[in-house]
Amino acid sequence: MTIPKVIKKGEFPHKDLVSMEQLSEKEIYMILDTASRFKKISLRNIKKVPALKGKTVINLFFEPSTRTRTSFEIAAKRLSADIVNITSTASAVVKGETLLDTAQTLMAMKPDFMIIRHSYSGSALYLSRIVSASVLNAGDGLHEHPTQALLDLYTMKEYKGQLEGLKVAIVGDIAHSRVARSNIIGLNKVKAEVMLVGPKTLIPSSIEKMNVKVSYDLKEAICWADVVMMLRIQLERLTEGLFPTIREYSMLYGLNRDMLKFLKKDAIIMHPGPINRNVEISPEVVGDKRCVILNQVENGIAVRMAVLFLLRGAEKVSIEQ
Amino acid sequence: MLLIKGARLVDPLHHVDKKADMLVDRGKIVEIKNSINVRGADVLVATNLIVCPGFIDIHTHLREPGEEFKETIESGCEAAACGGFTAIACMPNTIPPNDNPSTTRFIMERARMANGVRVMPIGAITIGQKGEQLCEYFSMKREGIIAISEDGRSVMNSGILRRAMEYAATHDLLVISHCEDHNLSGKGVMNEGIYSTRYGLRPIPTQAEDIIVYRDVALSALAGCRLHIAHVSAADSLFHIRRAKKRGLRVTAETAPHYLYLSDDMLATYDTNLKVNPPLRSRADVQALRKAIKDGTIDCIASDHAPHSSAEKDVEFDIAKPGISGIETSVGLVLNLVNEGVISLKRAIYLLSAGPAKVLNIPPNSLSVGSDANITIVDLKKEWTVDPSKFHSKGRNTPFAGYKLRGKAVATLVAGRILYSEL
Numbered sequence: 001m002t003i004p005k006v007i008k009k010g011e012f013p014h015k016d017l018v019s020m021e022q023l024s025e026k027e028i029y030m031i032l033d034t035a036s037r038f039k040k041i042s043l044r045n046i047k048k049v050p051a052l053k054g055k056t057v058i059n060l061f062f063e064p065s066t067r068t069r070t071s072f073e074i075a076a077k078r079l080s081a082d083i084v085n086i087t088s089t090a091s092a093v094v095k096g097e098t099l100l101d102t103a104q105t106l107m108a109m110k111p112d113f114m115i116i117r118h119s120y121s122g123s124a125l126y127l128s129r130i131v132s133a134s135v136l137n138a139g140d141g142l143h144e145h146p147t148q149a150l151l152d153l154y155t156m157k158e159y160k161g162q163l164e165g166l167k168v169a170i171v172g173d174i175a176h177s178r179v180a181r182s183n184i185i186g187l188n189k190v191k192a193e194v195m196l197v198g199p200k201t202l203i204p205s206s207i208e209k210m211n212v213k214v215s216y217d218l219k220e221a222i223c224w225a226d227v228v229m230m231l232r233i234q235l236e237r238l239t240e241g242l243f244p245t246i247r248e249y250s251m252l253y254g255l256n257r258d259m260l261k262f263l264k265k266d267a268i269i270m271h272p273g274p275i276n277r278n279v280e281i282s283p284e285v286v287g288d289k290r291c292v293i294l295n296q297v298e299n300g301i302a303v304r305m306a307v308l309f310l311l312r313g314a315e316k317v318s319i320e321q
Numbered sequence: 322m323l324l325i326k327g328a329r330l331v332d333p334l335h336h337v338d339k340k341a342d343m344l345v346d347r348g349k350i351v352e353i354k355n356s357i358n359v360r361g362a363d364v365l366v367a368t369n370l371i372v373c374p375g376f377i378d379i380h381t382h383l384r385e386p387g388e389e390f391k392e393t394i395e396s397g398c399e400a401a402a403c404g405g406f407t408a409i410a411c412m413p414n415t416i417p418p419n420d421n422p423s424t425t426r427f428i429m430e431r432a433r434m435a436n437g438v439r440v441m442p443i444g445a446i447t448i449g450q451k452g453e454q455l456c457e458y459f460s461m462k463r464e465g466i467i468a469i470s471e472d473g474r475s476v477m478n479s480g481i482l483r484r485a486m487e488y489a490a491t492h493d494l495l496v497i498s499h500c501e502d503h504n505l506s507g508k509g510v511m512n513e514g515i516y517s518t519r520y521g522l523r524p525i526p527t528q529a530e531d532i533i534v535y536r537d538v539a540l541s542a543l544a545g546c547r548l549h550i551a552h553v554s555a556a557d558s559l560f561h562i563r564r565a566k567k568r569g570l571r572v573t574a575e576t577a578p579h580y581l582y583l584s585d586d587m588l589a590t591y592d593t594n595l596k597v598n599p600p601l602r603s604r605a606d607v608q609a610l611r612k613a614i615k616d617g618t619i620d621c622i623a624s625d626h627a628p629h630s631s632a633e634k635d636v637e638f639d640i641a642k643p644g645i646s647g648i649e650t651s652v653g654l655v656l657n658l659v660n661e662g663v664i665s666l667k668r669a670i671y672l673l674s675a676g677p678a679k680v681l682n683i684p685p686n687s688l689s690v691g692s693d694a695n696i697t698i699v700d701l702k703k704e705w706t707v708d709p710s711k712f713h714s715k716g717r718n719t720p721f722a723g724y725k726l727r728g729k730a731v732a733t734l735v736a737g738r739i740l741y742s743e744l
C-alpha cells in the first residue's frame with residue numbers, strides 16, 4: 001500500500017456533489033484516483049479508516065433503493081462516520097410536510113452529510129441550497145446520479161485502461177434515465193465517445209446536442225462499442241405506450257447470446273442494476289466473462305468513499321491518518 | 322377638481338401626442354390646453370411624465386372565492402392600481418369556479434367594495450371546468466361576465482367546444498382560449514428541447530400549444546364567434562394567428578411579459594418562480610414574440626397575474642404550482658422594452674390600453690375631453706428594482722426579483738380618483 005496522497009485545501013472546492021455537470025475533468029480524475037486508494041483498503045482484512053470519524057451522515061431516501069443506500073452506508077461506515085437511514089416516500093408531501101420542512105428538521109440534528117434520493121429532478125440541488133451539510137445526490141428524478149456515473153467511469157478505466165477515445169454504447173430508456181444523463185456528461189468530459197441506442201420513444205429531444213451519436217439499431221452499436229451499458233427498463237414505460245410489448249422491446253434491444261457474437265472480445269458489458277433478466281439482458285450475457293456488473297457494485301463503495309472523503313475536504317487529511 | 326400639469330399626453334388610438342395640461346372634474350376629463358390654471362384645484366405636477374389612457378390587464382387570477390390566502394379581490398385590485406391598471410379581467414378558475422351567475426354576482430359585489438379598479442369577470446366555459454356541460458352564459462353575462470374561458474385548461478372535446486362557441490356567439494361573448502393539448506403536455510413541466518433533456522424535467526412540446534391554437538381558430542370560424550388566444554408562448558402559434566387574421570377571422574391574441582424576457586435555458590436553477598403554464602420557451606420563441614408584439618400579430622400584453630403563497634412555490638419543481646405574481650411588474654417590463662428599443666412608446670401604450678379594450682370589445686379609455694378620467698401616468702425614465710417584498714399583491718412569486726427596469730407606472734386614476742400615486 002502506497003502512502004496516500006494528501007488532499008490539499010481548495011483542490012476539490014465543492015460543498016456538494018449534485019451533478020456530473022459541476023465537475024471538471026481534473027476533478028473527475030481526482031475522484032477516480034482517490035477511489036483506487038480506497039479500493040485497496042476494501043481488500044484488506046480491516047476495512048475501516050478514521051477519515052470521517054465523528055461525522056454524521058444521513059441517508060435520505062424518498063425512493064426505495066436497497067443497493068445504492070447500502071453502498072453509501074458501507075462507504076460511510078468504512079470511513080468511520082455515523083450513518084442514519086431515513087426512508088420516506090412522497091407521502092410525506094401528502095401529509096403536508098415538504099422537503100423544506102424535512103430538511104430543516106434534519107439540519108437541526110446537525111448532520112455533516114445528507115445523501116438524497118428523490119423522484120423529482122432538481123431536488124438534490126434544492127436541498128443543497130437550503131442546508132449547510134454537504135449534499136450528495138444519489139439520484140434525482142430523471143436528472144442525474146453522479147456517483148453511479150463515477151463508478152461506471154472507474155470501472156471502464158479499470159478494464160480499458162484509458163477513458164479518452166473509449167467507445168461507449170448506452171442502450172435502453174435514455175429518456176427516463178438519470179444514469180444515462182450522468183454518464184453522458186461524464187464521458188463527454190473525459191473525451192470518450194458515446195452512442196445512445198433505443199427506439200425513438202426512449203430517446204429524449206435534441207440529445208444529439210449533448211455530443212452523442214444516436215442509433216435505433218442495437219447491432220450497429222454492439223459492433224462499434226468498447227463498452228456496452230445496458231439500462232434497466234421500467235415496466236411502467238409499457239403502460240405509457242413507449243413501446244408495444246416487452247417481447248418486441250427485448251427482441252430489438254435486449255442483449256442476448258446472438259447479439260454477443262458481434263461484441264468485441266475485449267469489450268465489457270455494464271448495467272447499473274437491478275437487472276430485468278430476459279428483458280434488457282439475458283442470463284447467458286450476465287454469465288459472460290465480459291460482464292462486469294458485480295465489479296461495478298464493488299467499485300461503487302470505493303467511489304462513494306472517495307466522494308465523501310473529498311467533500312469533507314477542507315483540512316489536510318490523509319486517507320489513513 | 323384635479324389639474325395634471327406639464328405632462329406629455331399620449332393616446333395612440335386617437336393620434337394624440339402632445340404636451341398639455343389636463344383638468345379633471347367629476348370623474349371626467351373636462352379640459353385639455355397648453356396651460357391651465359384653476360384656483361382651488363388639486364395639482365399633480367407631471368413634468369417629464371407621460372399621461373396615458375388607463376391600462377387594462379385582461380388576464381389575472383384574483384383567487385377569490387376559495388384561495389383568499391393567495392389573493393383577494395381587494396388585494397388584487399390594490400396590486401392592480403399600483404401596477405398601473407385601471408381595469409382588470411379575472412379568470413374563472415377559483416374554488417368554486419365562476420361557472421354560474423351567483424358566483425359572478427359575488428365577484429362583482431366584492432369588486433364594488435374594493436378600491437375602484439374596474440373588475441371584469443370571465444366566466445367558465447363548462448360547469449366545473451370539466452369540459453362537459455355548458456354554463457349559463459346568458460345569465461352570467463347579465464351579472465357581469467365579459468368573456469368565457471376555461472383558463473388553466475383547454476376544452477379537449479372539440480364537439481363540446483364547438484357548441485360552446487356557437488352558444489357564446491349567440492350572446493356575443495368572447496371566447497378566450499388557453500391552448501394546451503393535454504394528451505401532448507401530459508406530466509410535462511417545461512418546454513421540450515435540449516434543456517428539458519439536460520435538466521431531466523418532463524417536456525411539453527410547443528405543438529401542445531399550436532395544435533390547439535389551430536383547432537380553436539378553425540372551430541371559431543365554424544361557430545362564428547370572437548376568439549382570443551391567451552398567453553401565446555410559442556413562435557409556431559403565431560403562424561396560425563397571422564393566418565387567421567389574414568383570413569379576416571375575428572381572432573385576437575395576447576402574450577405575457579415573461580414570454581418576452583425569459584427562456585427555458587434559465588431553468589438550470591430549478592427556480593419554481595420560472596414555472597409557468599404554458600412553459601417558458603426557447604430564446605428563438607422569445608425573439609419571435611418580441612417581433613409579434615411589434616408587427617400587430619399580438620394585440621395586447623396581459624400579466625397572467627397568478628399569485629401563489631410560498632407553500633406552493635417552496636417545493637420541488639415538479640410539484641410547484643405554475644404562475645407569476647405579475648400585475649405589479651407587467652407595465653414596467655413593457656416600458657423597459659421601449660427603453661431597450663424593442664417597441665415604440667406608442668405601441669407599448671396601445672398594447673396596454675386600446676389593444677386590450679379592442680380584444681374585449683369595450684370602449685377604450687381615451688384622453689379626449691368628455692371621456693371618463695381613467696388614466697395611467699408613467700415615468701418612462703424611472704429606474705427601479707423589482708422587490709417582491711414591496712408588492713401589494715399577496716403573491717410574492719416572481720422570477721423578476723432584483724431585475725433593474727427602466728420605466729414604471731407612477732399614478733393610476735379611475736374616474737378621476739387617484740387610486741395610486743407615487744408623485
Ligand SMILES: [Zn+2]
Binds near residue numbers: 472473474551552
Ligand atoms: Zn392559462
